[in-house]
Amino acid sequence: MKDKTDVLQGTLALMVLKTLDVLGPLHGYGIARRxxxxxxxxxxxxxxxxxxxxxxxxxEGSIASAWGTSENNRKARFYRLTRDGRxxxxxxxxxxEQTAAIIGRFFAVKAEDLK
Amino acid sequence: xxxxxxxxxxxxSWTTTRRDEDRLRSEIEEHLALQTAEYVQxxxxxxxxxxxxxxxxxxxxxxxxSYRDQRGLPxxxxxxxDMRHALRxxxxxxxxxxxxxxxxxxxxxxxxxxxxxxxxxxxxxLPVANPGELYRLGKESRCCYQGGYSQAE
Numbered sequence: 501m502k503d504k505t506d507v508l509q510g511t512l513a514l515m516v517l518k519t520l521d522v523l524g525p526l527h528g529y530g531i532a533r534r535x536x537x538x539x540x541x542x543x544x545x546x547x548x549x550x551x552x553x554x555x556x557x558x559x560e561g562s563i564a565s566a567w568g569t570s571e572n573n574r575k576a577r578f579y580r581l582t583r584d585g586r587x588x589x590x591x592x593x594x595x596x597e598q599t600a601a602i603i604g605r606f607f608a609v610k611a612e613d614l615k
Numbered sequence: 616x617x618x619x620x621x622x623x624x625x626x627x628s629w630t631t632t633r634r635d636e637d638r639l640r641s642e643i644e645e646h647l648a649l650q651t652a653e654y655v656q657x658x659x660x661x662x663x664x665x666x667x668x669x670x671x672x673x674x675x676x677x678x679x680x681s682y683r684d685q686r687g688l689p690x691x692x693x694x695x696x697d698m699r700h701a702l703r704x705x706x707x708x709x710x711x712x713x714x715x716x717x718x719x720x721x722x723x724x725x726x727x728x729x730x731x732x733x734x735x736x737x738x739x740x741l742p743v744a745n746p747g748e749l750y751r752l753g754k755e756s757r758c759c760y761q762g763g764y765s766q767a768e
Binding site: 527528529532546547548549551552555556559560561562570572574575576577584588 | 617618620621624625638639641642643645646648649650652671672673674675678681682685686
């Protein structure tokens with residue numbers, strides 16, 4: 501079995517924002533499950549580490565939370581993206597794509613290209 | 616801007632500590648319940664399902680700790696705690712406290728008054744327009760008026 505990669509520092513917040521953007525309001529467990537599913541279960545996520553990240557994002561105003569009822573009729577905290585969060589997501593997506601593109605070029609380069 | 620907002624939230628967090636703690640606990644409880652239910656559906660026994668859910672959640676106490684660290688401003692909070700502890704201890708030893716306060720008061724008072732004197736006599740510039748242009752004539756102390764200085768013409 502292929503080893504699972506750890507979540508890169510700082511990318512978890514971005515994953516949370518994107519998940520909420522795509523799926524709308526979700527509780528913590530929902531977010532954790534989606535992140536695992538989307539990553540094709542290749543990511544080893546200690547689900548608990550999600551909560552400090554959620555708190556940070558909420559303090560920054562990127563997401564908001566409210567009590568709601570989960571699918572099994574329990575009280576659960578639901579998180580949703582705010583307008584600021586959407587803006588942040590756009591900015592970070594752009595930054596991330598840029599970084600990925602730059603690294604991609606380094607992988608693609610061959611010795612003869614540089615002569 | 617985001618950093619500032621976060622700082623303010625954290626600054627105000629001590630008012631909601633109790634509620635935040637409850638919230639974290641019920642969020643974790645809910646999380647574990649959902650994960651357990653999913654494992655049970657997958658065919659595990661309830662006890663084993665619960666165990667796996669807790670394992671998957673990760674180091675519970677460490678996570679709670681980092682959650683708390685992010686909620687408030689630990690630096691400020693420990694500072695306040697230490698101050699309160701110090702004050703409590705001082706109140707328990709009044710003789711020591713009085714001695715310390717007196718020592719400090721006398722020390723600071725004496726130093727301040729001596730410095731005031733030195734400052735007035737030695738350090739303050741002379742009451743003339745250009746103190747740098749003053750010249751001393753002769754070397755006998757009776758040469759001049761007013762403590763050995765006279766105004767250059």
